[in-house]
Amino acid sequence: MEEVMAKSIISPYKQWGWFGSNYNMNIYRGCCHGCIYCDSRSECYHIEQFDTVKKKKNSLELIDSELKSKRKGGIIITGSMSDAYNPFEEKEFLTRNALKLIYKHGFGICIDTKSDLVCRDMDVLLKIKQFAPAVVNFTITTADDNLCKALERNVAVSSRRLKAMKYLSSNGIVCGTLLMPILPFINDTTENIKNIVRMSALSGAKWIYSGADEFGFGVTLRQNQRDYYYMWLDKLFPHIKERYIDTFSDSYNCTSNHSQELTKCFIYECKKYDLLYKMEDIISYIQGLYKHEQLTLF
Numbered sequence: 001m002e003e004v005m006a007k008s009i010i011s012p013y014k015q016w017g018w019f020g021s022n023y024n025m026n027i028y029r030g031c032c033h034g035c036i037y038c039d040s041r042s043e044c045y046h047i048e049q050f051d052t053v054k055k056k057k058n059s060l061e062l063i064d065s066e067l068k069s070k071r072k073g074g075i076i077i078t079g080s081m082s083d084a085y086n087p088f089e090e091k092e093f094l095t096r097n098a099l100k101l102i103y104k105h106g107f108g109i110c111i112d113t114k115s116d117l118v119c120r121d122m123d124v125l126l127k128i129k130q131f132a133p134a135v136v137n138f139t140i141t142t143a144d145d146n147l148c149k150a151l152e153r154n155v156a157v158s159s160r161r162l163k164a165m166k167y168l169s170s171n172g173i174v175c176g177t178l179l180m181p182i183l184p185f186i187n188d189t190t191e192n193i194k195n196i197v198r199m200s201a202l203s204g205a206k207w208i209y210s211g212a213d214e215f216g217f218g219v220t221l222r223q224n225q226r227d228y229y230y231m232w233l234d235k236l237f238p239h240i241k242e243r244y245i246d247t248f249s250d251s252y253n254c255t256s257n258h259s260q261e262l263t264k265c266f267i268y269e270c271k272k273y274d275l276l277y278k279m280e281d282i283i284s285y286i287q288g289l290y291k292h293e294q295l296t297l298f
Helices: 060-068 094-104 115-129 145-151 158-171 192-202 221-235 240-248 259-272 280-290
Strands: 001-005 010-012 023-025 052-055 075-078 108-115 134-139 174-178 207-209 218-220 253-255
Touching: 010 060, 010 115, 052 060, 060 094, 075 094, 094 108, 108 115, 115 134, 115 158, 115 240, 134 218, 145 158, 158 174, 158 192, 174 192, 192 259, 207 280, 221 240, 240 253
Parallel strands: 001 052, 023 075, 075 108, 108 134, 134 174, 174 207
Antiparallel strands: 010 023, 218 253
């Protein structure tokens, strides 16, 4: 695979990021999952040849030195721009070795992924969990594996992700679901929402985060990401592109016409299964697990 040199790997947040994270980490560049809606394709991120995964050759050396220099611990989040468990990771072990360094330096980890390969590294996650948060979020956009294969072509289908979640959660790793995006005219049904919430609960999720209580259910589209998305709509869902153009024009936020109904359903189902769904509550839960042991972590 191609290699690039990085200037830095661990970037701090001025305030807490998602799930109480203090730092962001990406040790790969690009992604080969082939998700038709991916925001990371947007021109603003300046990632050329996005479908070509490139490893950051000096990532482990940088992680070791950068974490060593931090005066304060915290939670590192990974997976926002490039899934840390792409197919190449099975042989490269960059993510696994990064987790070992995170353990070595006493930091927590939050992994956002669509891959069940994360189960391979449960032993390292359990070591981190002894003194800091070790959290895994699985993105689930549809309860239908056939639809999942169309929307997210080159990665584990939803049922495999949920099976991985059940395996990790049953062994003590805190897991949650990222229910986003919801694509208007495609997966924006109450049946889909109900099934995802139910299956997440059965798989041991502590929360489902969708952002719907703040932003509604939908998808964001901008720059060349929109062109890529529309290309796949033409291939997979004839005439849906025209509905997007008529409904949303060039809007960045493409909110489902059913968003209010879906949000009401989502909140009801989360409460029914005792699942957290607000980010502030999720952050409080994560921090509450460790504040009594290591107040300086946060």
